[in-house]
Amino acid sequence: xxxxxxxxxxxxxxxxxxxxxxxxxxxxxxxxxxxxxxxxxxxxxxxxxxxxxxxxxxxxxxxxxxxxxxxxxxxxxxxxxxxxxxxxxxxxxxxxxxxxxxxxxxxxxxxxxxxxxxxxxxxxxxxxxxxxxxxxxxxxxxxxxxxxxxxxxxxxxxxxxxxxxxxxxxxxxxxxxxxxxxxxxxxxxxxxxxxxxxxxxxxxxxxxxxxxxxxxxxxxxxxxxxxxxxxxxxxxxxxxxxxxxxxxxxxxxxxxxxxxxxxxxxxxxxxxxxxxxxxxxxxxxxxxxxxxxxxxxxxxxxxxxxxxxxxxxxxxxxxxxxxxxxxxxxxxxxxxxxxxxxxxxxxxxxxxxxxxxxxxxxxxxxxxxxxxxxxxxxxxxxxxxxxxxxxxxxxxxxxxxxxxxxxxxxxxxxxxxxxxxxxxxxxxxxxxxxxxxxxxxxxxxxxxxxxxxxxxxxxxxxxxxxxxxxxxxxxxxxxxxxxxxxxxxxxxxxxxxxxxxxxxxxxxxxxxx
Numbered sequence: 163x164x165x166x167x168x169x170x171x172x173x174x175x176x177x178x179x180x181x182x183x184x185x186x187x188x189x190x191x192x193x194x195x196x197x198x199x200x201x202x203x204x205x206x207x208x209x210x211x212x213x214x215x216x217x218x219x220x221x222x223x224x225x226x227x228x229x230x231x232x233x234x235x236x237x238x239x240x241x242x243x244x245x246x247x248x249x250x251x252x253x254x255x256x257x258x259x260x261x262x263x264x265x266x267x268x269x270x271x272x273x274x275x276x277x278x279x280x281x282x283x284x285x286x287x288x289x290x291x292x293x294x295x296x297x298x299x300x301x302x303x304x305x306x307x308x309x310x311x312x313x314x315x316x317x318x319x320x321x322x323x324x325x326x327x328x329x330x331x332x333x334x335x336x337x338x339x340x341x342x343x344x345x346x347x348x349x350x351x352x353x354x355x356x357x358x359x360x361x362x363x364x365x366x367x368x369x370x371x372x373x374x375x376x377x378x379x380x381x382x383x384x385x386x387x388x389x390x391x392x393x394x395x396x397x398x399x400x401x402x403x404x405x406x407x408x409x410x411x412x413x414x415x416x417x418x419x420x421x422x423x424x425x426x427x428x429x430x431x432x433x434x435x436x437x438x439x440x441x442x443x444x445x446x447x448x449x450x451x452x453x454x455x456x457x458x459x460x461x462x463x464x465x466x467x468x469x470x471x472x473x474x475x476x477x478x479x480x481x482x483x484x485x486x487x488x489x490x491x492x493x494x495x496x497x498x499x500x501x502x503x504x505x506x507x508x509x510x511x512x513x514x515x516x517x518x519x520x521x522x523x524x525x526x527x528x529x530x531x532x533x534x535x536x537x538x539x540x541x542x543x544x545x546x547x548x549x550x551x552x553x554x555x556x557x558x559x560x561x562x563x564x565x566x567x568x569x570x571x572x573x574x575x576x577x578x579x580x581x582x583x584x585x586x587x588x589x590x591x592x593x594x595x596x597x598x599x600x601x602x603x604x605x606x607x608x609x610x611x612x613x614x615x616x617x618x619x620x621x622x623x624x625x626x627x628x629x630x631x632x633x634x635x636x637x638x639x640x641x642x643x644x645x646x647x648x649x650x651x652x653x654x655x656x657x658x659x660x661x662x663x664x665x666x667x668x669x670x671x672x673x674x675x
Contacts (some may be wrong), residue, residue: 164188168266170288171196171273174476175266177468180371183291184263190288192273199275200284203484207278210490211237211353218492219357219482220278241351245322248315248360251300256313258328260596261299263368264310265291265317267475268359276478277358278490286321286349293344294330295320297337299365305577306498306588308481310365313589318359323348354482362479363498369592370471370501373508376599377464380606381457382666384515385418387606388453389425390613390629391522394620396435396533397446399426402454414465415458422454425669430624431617447531449521456518460511467504474501498588502571505591512598513563516605520556523609526616527553539615539643546646549612552653556608559601566598607657610636610665618642628669635659635668 165188168179172193182188210217216231232240265287271277272284297320303312319325323338341348351359392399402419426432445451482492527549529537540548570591576583614633617625625633639655641647659665 167191169193170270171199171275174472175270176475177371177374177471180263180266180368180475181375183266184259184368184372185375187262187294189292190266190269192284192288196273196275197281197284200272200279200281203275203278204280206484206488206490207354217482217490220353220490237353238350241353241356242322244356245315245318245351245359246324248311249319249325251303251312251316253301253303256299256301257596258296258332259372260365260369261296261313261317262291263372264299264313264365265297267364267368268314268317268362270475271362271364271478271480272358274478276484276486277480278354278484279358280352280355283321283349283351283355283359286346289344289346290321290341293340293346295337295340295344295346296328298326298328298334301593304365304589305575305582306363306366306502306586306590307496307582307584309360309362309479309496309498310589311360313365314360314362318356321349321359322351357482358480361481361496363474363496363501363588364479366498366501366505366586366588366592367471367474369596370467370505371475373505373592373595373599374464374468374471376603376661377460377508377512379663379666380599380602380660381418381461381464381515382421382670383603383606383610383660384457384460384519385421385453386425386628386632386665386669387519387609387613388450388457388522389422389626390610390617390632391526392422392446392450392453393426393429393431393625393629394613394616395446395450395522395526395531395535396431397450398436399423399429399432401446401451402426407454412455412458412462414461414463415454417461418457419454421670425628426626427628429626429629431620432626434623447521447525449518449525453518453522456514460515463504463507463511467508470500470504497584498586499571502586502588502591505588505595506567506569506571509563509569509591509595509598510567512595512602513560513567516556516560516563516602519602519605519609520553520560523549523553523556523605523612526612532616535616535619539612539619541643541645548646549608549615549649552608552611552649555653556605559605563598563601563605566594566601570594603660604653604657607653607660610660611640611652611656614640615643631668632665635665 165182167189269287304310320337538548538550540546570587640652
C-alpha cells in the first residue's frame with residue numbers, strides 16, 4: 163500500500179513517518195510555512211556574513227579552528243572543503259534505509275528555519291529523497307559528537323555532485339550523474355550551510371526510529387513464542403491472570419500478559435492438565451512463568467526510548483543555531499548522549515528477551531524438563547538429532563547479544579585537538595543495536611520452530627486458536643515432525659516470517675498489542 167506524502171515543517175516528524183520515508187519510500191514535501199521561515203533566517207545569516215566582526219561558522223573556521231577569520235572570497239571554498247574533509251567514513255556500506263533516515267532527519271532540521279540555510283538547500287535534499295538517490299555512507303567515522311559528522315558529510319557531498327551514490331535502481335553511480343538524471347542541480351554552498359548539513363544526531367536517531375518499529379513487532383512475536391512454549395510444555399496460563407498483573411502495575415508487563423492470555427485462550431492442551439488431580443506441578447520455571455515480566459520490562463524500555471526519540475524529532479539541532487528571536491548562538495545540542503543512552507538501554511533489553519527465549523527453547527528439547535516430549539523433539543531417538551543444534555545456534559546468538567549489550571555511550575574518546583573532548587558514541591550504539599535486533603529475530607524464530615513442533619507432538623490435543631494459527635502459518639514454510647532434514651533453510655524461512663511481522667499479524671490482527 164502506498165504511503166501518504168510526509169510534509170515537513172509544520173509539525174515534528176513521528177517515528178512512523180521516519181520509517182515510511184526510510185523503509186517504504188514515502189515522498190516528502192516542504193510546507194510553504196517552512197520555506198518562509200528558511201528564507202527569513204537566511205537573511206539574518208547574510209547580514210552577519212557582511213559584518214567585519216567574525217561569527218563562528220559564518221566567517222570563521224570550525225572546531226579547533228574556530229578563531230580563524232575567513233575572507234569573503236574564500237568562504238565557498240571553506241564550505242566545500244568542510245564537506246570533503248569530513249566525508250571520511252570507512253568500512254562497509256551502511257544500509258539504504260539508514261541513509262534515507264539520515265537524509266530525512268537532516269532535512270527536517272533544515273525545515274525548522276533555525277539553521278540559516280537557503281531554501282534551495284532544503285529543496286535539494288527533498289528532491290534527492292524523492293528521486294531515490296542514496297549517498298553511500300560507511301560503517302565507521304562517527305563519534306556521535308558533533309553529531310554524526312562523517313555520515314552526514316557523505317550525504318552533503320552527494321548533494322554537491324561528488325562521491326558515489328546508489329540510484330533508484332540500486333546501482334552505484336557518480337553523484338553528479340545521478341543528480342543530472344533526476345534533473346537536480348548540484349549545490350554550491352554559501353556561508354554557514356556546510357555546518358548546517360553535518361551538525362546533528364540524525365544517523366543515530368534514524369536508526370532508533372527504525373529499531374523501535376522493529377521491536378514493536380518482535381516483542382509481540384516474543385509473547386507468541388512464549389505462548390507456544392508454555393502450551394507445548396504443559397505450562398499453566400493461570401499466572402498471567404489480569405488480577406495478578408494488577409498487583410504490580412507495570413504497563414509493559416500487563417500488555418505482554420494480556421497477549422499471552424489471548425494467545426492461550428481456549429487451548430485444549432492447557433485444559434488437559436488444568437485439573438490438580440492430573441497435574442501435580444506447583445509452579446512452572448521462571449522462563450515460562452516470568453515471560454510477561456521480562457517482555458514487559460523490554461516494552462517499557464522501548465516506551466522510554468520512544469519518548470526520547472519524539473523529543474529529538476521535535477528538536478532543531480545545529481551549531482551555531484538561529485534562535486526564534488534572531489540571535490545566532492553556539493551551543494552543545496548536537497551531543498548525542500540522550501539518544502545514545504536509550505540505544506544502549508534497548509540493546510540490554512533485546513539481549514534479555516533473547517536470553518529468556520533461548521531458555522524456553524532449551525526446556526522443550528530436554529526430556530527431563532519438557533513434560534513428556536521426546537529428546538530434542540527427534541523423530542527416531544538415537545538416529546535423529548531433531549532440533550539439538552538449532553538450540554546451539556540460539557545459544558551462540560544470545561552470547562553475542564550479551565556482548566552487544568555492553569554500552570557504547572560510556573566509551574568516550576577525545577578528538578579535534580581536545581576541543582571535542584567528550585563524545586557520545588551514539589552511532590556505534592545504534593549500529594550494534596541493529597545487529598542485536600537481527601539476532602533477537604533469529605532466536606525467536608528458533609523458539610517458534612521448536613514450539614510448533616512440540617505442539618504437533620501433543621496431538622490429538624488441540625492448541626488454542628491463536629497458537630494454532632501461528633503453527634499453521636509456520637507449516638506453510640516448514641514441514642511438521644519427521645526424520646531429520648536440512649535445518650538451516652527452515653530457520654531462515656521462519657526468521658523471514660518473524661522480521662516481516664507475519665507471525666504477529668497472524669495472531670493479533672485487529673487487536674492492538
